[in-house]
Amino acid sequence: MKPAPFSYFAPESLNAALELAAEHGYDAKLLAGGQSLVPAMNFRLVQPTVLIDLNQVDELAYVRETEQRGLRIGAMTRQRSVECDPLVAEVCPLLAEVMPHIAHPQIRNRGTIGGSLVHSDPAAELPVVAVALDATLTVRSNSGQRRVPALDFFQSLFTVDVAAGEMLVEVEFPPWSARTGYAFQEVARRHGDYALVGAAALVTLGEDGLCERARLVFLNVGDVPMEARHAAGMLRGQRLTEELIEEALNVAAEEEIDPVADIHATVAYQRHLARVLGRRCLQEAEARAQQIVEGR
Numbered sequence: 001m002k003p004a005p006f007s008y009f010a011p012e013s014l015n016a017a018l019e020l021a022a023e024h025g026y027d028a029k030l031l032a033g034g035q036s037l038v039p040a041m042n043f044r045l046v047q048p049t050v051l052i053d054l055n056q057v058d059e060l061a062y063v064r065e066t067e068q069r070g071l072r073i074g075a076m077t078r079q080r081s082v083e084c085d086p087l088v089a090e091v092c093p094l095l096a097e098v099m100p101h102i103a104h105p106q107i108r109n110r111g112t113i114g115g116s117l118v119h120s121d122p123a124a125e126l127p128v129v130a131v132a133l134d135a136t137l138t139v140r141s142n143s144g145q146r147r148v149p150a151l152d153f154f155q156s157l158f159t160v161d162v163a164a165g166e167m168l169v170e171v172e173f174p175p176w177s178a179r180t181g182y183a184f185q186e187v188a189r190r191h192g193d194y195a196l197v198g199a200a201a202l203v204t205l206g207e208d209g210l211c212e213r214a215r216l217v218f219l220n221v222g223d224v225p226m227e228a229r230h231a232a233g234m235l236r237g238q239r240l241t242e243e244l245i246e247e248a249l250n251v252a253a254e255e256e257i258d259p260v261a262d263i264h265a266t267v268a269y270q271r272h273l274a275r276v277l278g279r280r281c282l283q284e285a286e287a288r289a290q291q292i293v294e295g296r
């Protein structure tokens, strides 16, 4: 099908885009990479009467290191640019590791980091990474800007904290402690498909080898990224034995996620995948942290 008729604007600056967004409010949609929006328009699932194309707003495409050795990434940065940027691999290796799991290179060539975060598909990888890494998202309108923690940004199915007239302009990933290991795992029916279930983990070890801090977040087992906060809390101050990880994963898989059965996976299978992927992630993240502690 073809989309319903719409007026098209291609502003060349952020200010001009924000003016248009303010003027057209709920009637307008912002066009980033178009990889989710255009199919939805073609199926007439969304029918904006105004399309504001951000592809000429060059000031929204960048990857920069912060003074604290975190990362700031502009909303219009292509997913493929994030994937290939050596600074991302160095400063935010979890993000670099996750990028190849998103769709296919052709889609990542067009798809943007901001588009994926705002689209907020429960099976998307970037929202999970944003929550796992405690990212902060900057949302701007022509009357000001506000910074939203990732945990609050993702509100419900395909719904984020961005109002009509507002735009996501930047995502900031803060640095994690030096002795932190990370891991990401997912199961998809074919490479490039949206995942059935996925997990991201971060483990920070103390110099004594005990877990100082842990983070475990799942994708596609709830409307938004599902943080297993209690499970991660069980690991704090402990040595990560197989038994403890199993115990924590039982809590995560039975109490902290909210899977819904679909044609590909029953709830029981999704809980099973969460257990398996969560365990693998925690073990891999711990092993990476251990290497850092031992200076390998």
Ligand SMILES: Cc1cc2nc3c(=O)[nH]c(=O)nc-3n(C[C@H](O)[C@H](O)[C@H](O)COP(=O)(O)OP(=O)(O)OC[C@H]3O[C@@H](n4cnc5c(N)ncnc54)[C@H](O)[C@@H]3O)c2cc1C
Binding pocket: 029, 030, 031, 032, 033, 034, 035, 036, 037, 038, 075, 076, 101, 102, 103, 104, 107, 110, 111, 112, 113, 114, 115, 116, 118, 119, 123, 124, 125, 126, 162, 166, 167, 168, 169, 192, 193, 194, 195
């Ligand atoms: C075949 C296929 C497979 C895919 N597989 C995966 C996958 O495995 N994992 C995955 O995560 N994604 C997957 N995707 C989606 C892909 O990552 C998209 O790129 C992403 O979801 C949307 O990014 P975009 O830049 O294309 O945004 P668009 O499609 O242009 O926009 C998406 C939504 O975000 C809004 N928007 C965009 N930018 C902004 C902004 N700066 N501020 C406010 N609102 C904004 C738009 O108005 C729209 O509502 C797949 C897509 C396809 C077509």
